[in-house]
Amino acid sequence: MRRTLSIFALISLWLPARLVLAQPLATCRATLTNDTLVIENNLMARRFLWNKGNLITLDLTDKKRKQTWQWVDREPDCAVPGHTTPSDKGQFESTHVLNQLNQAEHLEVSVTAQLGTLTVKRVFQIYPSVAAITCTFFLRGKVSPDWKQLPPASYNTLDFNNIESQKNLNTISSGVPVMDKLSFAGNHWQLRPVEFFDMTDRNNTLVKETTYNLYRLPGFLTGNLLFIKDLTSDYSFFVLKEAPCSYLQLAPVGFDFLVKHGSIQTVGIGLTPSDIPKNEWVRGYGFTLGLGGKTELETLQALRGYQDAKHLRRTHLDEMILMNTWGDRNKETRLSESFIVSELKQAARLGITHYQIDSGWQVGVPHFSGGSSENIWKDDTYWNVNLKRFPNGLKPVLEEAQKMGIQLGLWFSPSVDSSFKHWEKDAQTLINLHREHGIRTFKIDLVQIDDKQGEVNLRKMLDTVLKATNYGVIFNMDVTAGRRNGYHFMNEYGNLFLENRYTDWTNYYPYWTLRNFWNLSKYVPPQNLQIEFLNKWRNADKYPPGDRFSPANYSFDYLFAITMMAQPLAWFEATGLPAEAFQTGKLIQTYQTVQTHLHGGQIFPIGDEPNGKGWTGFQSIITDKDGFLLIFREDTPNSQQAIRTWFSADQRVRLQPVAGSGKGIESIVTVDGRLSVTLPAPNSFGLYRYTVVREGR
Numbered sequence: 001m002r003r004t005l006s007i008f009a010l011i012s013l014w015l016p017a018r019l020v021l022a023q024p025l026a027t028c029r030a031t032l033t034n035d036t037l038v039i040e041n042n043l044m045a046r047r048f049l050w051n052k053g054n055l056i057t058l059d060l061t062d063k064k065r066k067q068t069w070q071w072v073d074r075e076p077d078c079a080v081p082g083h084t085t086p087s088d089k090g091q092f093e094s095t096h097v098l099n100q101l102n103q104a105e106h107l108e109v110s111v112t113a114q115l116g117t118l119t120v121k122r123v124f125q126i127y128p129s130v131a132a133i134t135c136t137f138f139l140r141g142k143v144s145p146d147w148k149q150l151p152p153a154s155y156n157t158l159d160f161n162n163i164e165s166q167k168n169l170n171t172i173s174s175g176v177p178v179m180d181k182l183s184f185a186g187n188h189w190q191l192r193p194v195e196f197f198d199m200t201d202r203n204n205t206l207v208k209e210t211t212y213n214l215y216r217l218p219g220f221l222t223g224n225l226l227f228i229k230d231l232t233s234d235y236s237f238f239v240l241k242e243a244p245c246s247y248l249q250l251a252p253v254g255f256d257f258l259v260k261h262g263s264i265q266t267v268g269i270g271l272t273p274s275d276i277p278k279n280e281w282v283r284g285y286g287f288t289l290g291l292g293g294k295t296e297l298e299t300l301q302a303l304r305g306y307q308d309a310k311h312l313r314r315t316h317l318d319e320m321i322l323m324n325t326w327g328d329r330n331k332e333t334r335l336s337e338s339f340i341v342s343e344l345k346q347a348a349r350l351g352i353t354h355y356q357i358d359s360g361w362q363v364g365v366p367h368f369s370g371g372s373s374e375n376i377w378k379d380d381t382y383w384n385v386n387l388k389r390f391p392n393g394l395k396p397v398l399e400e401a402q403k404m405g406i407q408l409g410l411w412f413s414p415s416v417d418s419s420f421k422h423w424e425k426d427a428q429t430l431i432n433l434h435r436e437h438g439i440r441t442f443k444i445d446l447v448q449i450d451d452k453q454g455e456v457n458l459r460k461m462l463d464t465v466l467k468a469t470n471y472g473v474i475f476n477m478d479v480t481a482g483r484r485n486g487y488h489f490m491n492e493y494g495n496l497f498l499e500n501r502y503t504d505w506t507n508y509y510p511y512w513t514l515r516n517f518w519n520l521s522k523y524v525p526p527q528n529l530q531i532e533f534l535n536k537w538r539n540a541d542k543y544p545p546g547d548r549f550s551p552a553n554y555s556f557d558y559l560f561a562i563t564m565m566a567q568p569l570a571w572f573e574a575t576g577l578p579a580e581a582f583q584t585g586k587l588i589q590t591y592q593t594v595q596t597h598l599h600g601g602q603i604f605p606i607g608d609e610p611n612g613k614g615w616t617g618f619q620s621i622i623t624d625k626d627g628f629l630l631i632f633r634e635d636t637p638n639s640q641q642a643i644r645t646w647f648s649a650d651q652r653v654r655l656q657p658v659a660g661s662g663k664g665i666e667s668i669v670t671v672d673g674r675l676s677v678t679l680p681a682p683n684s685f686g687l688y689r690y691t692v693v694r695e696g697r
Helices: 007-014 167-175 296-310 337-350 395-404 423-437 452-468 510-521 556-561 579-599
Strands: 029-033 036-040 044-049 056-062 067-070 091-097 106-115 118-126 132-141 178-182 189-196 207-209 219-221 225-230 235-242 257-260 263-267 282-291 322-324 354-357 407-412 441-444 474-478 494-497 529-533 567-570 602-607 615-621 626-633 640-644 652-660 665-668 674-678 684-694
Touching (some): 029 106, 036 106, 132 178, 132 235, 189 219, 189 257, 282 296, 282 452, 296 602, 337 354, 337 395, 337 579, 395 407, 510 602, 510 615, 529 556, 556 579, 556 652, 579 684, 615 640, 665 674
Parallel strands (some): 322 354, 354 407, 441 474, 494 529, 529 567
Antiparallel strands (some): 029 036, 091 106, 132 282, 189 207, 189 225, 219 257, 225 235, 235 282, 257 263, 602 615, 615 626, 640 674, 652 665, 652 684
16 A cells, blocks of 8 residues: 655655745645545545545534534445445655646645455546645456446436335336435535536537435436535535536436435446446546535535636636627638638737637538538548638738737547547647647637547546647537536636627527526636627617517617626627627726726625516625625616625625726615616626725624
């Protein structure tokens, strides 16, 4: 058994003084003493019985509140069907991960258990001052025939005869891989699973949540995120299943959490027995267990703290106001050197920072333009610049972009056939485009992850590009169709291109976009989402007469404002805008002065869920004393509203207008966290800096 009992002390012996670990990182520790493993930082500690590497949790401690929860059952935390008994001493390593640029520095702890013919490795990660521990699974070896990939379970297939029957729980428990097990005492636990939906070409409701109470018989809960609340104390935890959206996961078991009194299991590892090689590791799904607090905000902030550490946003790469012309539905038909040069000039007038040439810049023709997206790897010219459209290559448009102060980005589609078998060639294509043309922003589209090998190879492609460019590129990961990464998996690579919406098909309604964004923003960092605004003047005649929610009834400023808490996506051609559209350049210019500061906070939804007729918005919490509010008055006759916020009762809050039509005010927060605001007209907005000038209760 290998042990690293004091990694900080060992590193200190040979690192120069200036490179010795910073004190915050030194608070992350993993120690294996006798038969007890402790993984901890300055906020939390999870203590395990070593059990030859097949860990059994003893307790979980909140250091800030000095509270410890003992585990009721002393059974292994994870379970793989047919593999229960460890056969050697297991292995343990801990390493501080430094300079990985796209995520915060952290401690990585590797725990390996030999379970008969199968080896299970769990890689834990813990960040300084983040009240969460994440764990990713890796497997290799020979799988027991007792592990059979069962069809997804559902209530229809579970034959519960009466309250005495336990056979189905035992059958299901022994038939699916379990990643983790929480075993809290008590009968008064409330559960709130949150299910997410991508494939936004089909789905227009992206978040669904329900509240349950634990019971003596099992509940089968679906969702990537589970909030667990002790009703006797109001203390909360969260479990984040790091996997694609539930309905698109690999090797599905039909649910994500199996719960009953004394047992909350995170199930489904994303692997079938046939996915596991004998001699090399294959990566499965993972989970994150986080401490919350006694208020919803405390718990959400703990989750957000982990998400922000997992994907560090870097201003020069992540912050963007990106234009992509595909939203005007001309596809590649207008692409040419002269067109892009003209586009760049008009985009600069509007305040665009990134201009992305979608499909058509390349020689190859994908299936949606009459070609094929299969066997791309066979054509060595597929990803060459299309010289019919760009006879001088990309040089002239790159020079024009530089002159306009705009970064040029490109669309890219990996070779999907044979589970991305030719990922190395795709990776080299992206590396070459970066090195030869300085491209730093790539939209990754047409991804279809049908099996584990496809997922593994896609990750290899992305990792290879990041390492070869010293993390100098960012990916816009399209989640509009197909089996893809979702919101909580492979999200360290960039931001998410959320929606295709078009006035041509009348499926762009501003409040739909706002509603989807608002619902996601509670659980997904808004700064990691690209949110679209469209040319509202196009196809106005296609919307039904008198449709109060059609885009034409909103100002162009309002449409842009919807995107401000996210990464704005201008989903149109700049040269197709009327002259009046460029007046919004003033708003965009103002926005650019605060964009980085605005996005530096933790952003959560406020007000009511958007429906086109209410008051809604977002709050960016920079510190306990200051931040930003973005408030929308939808099409409602009420000019004043007490809007639900994340402030505490009786605080006095000063609002200073930054953009929009709001006025500066001071107001006192009501007992239920509401703040009274005024906006002068329907379909108007106000962006404010706020300061808490007096503390409340």
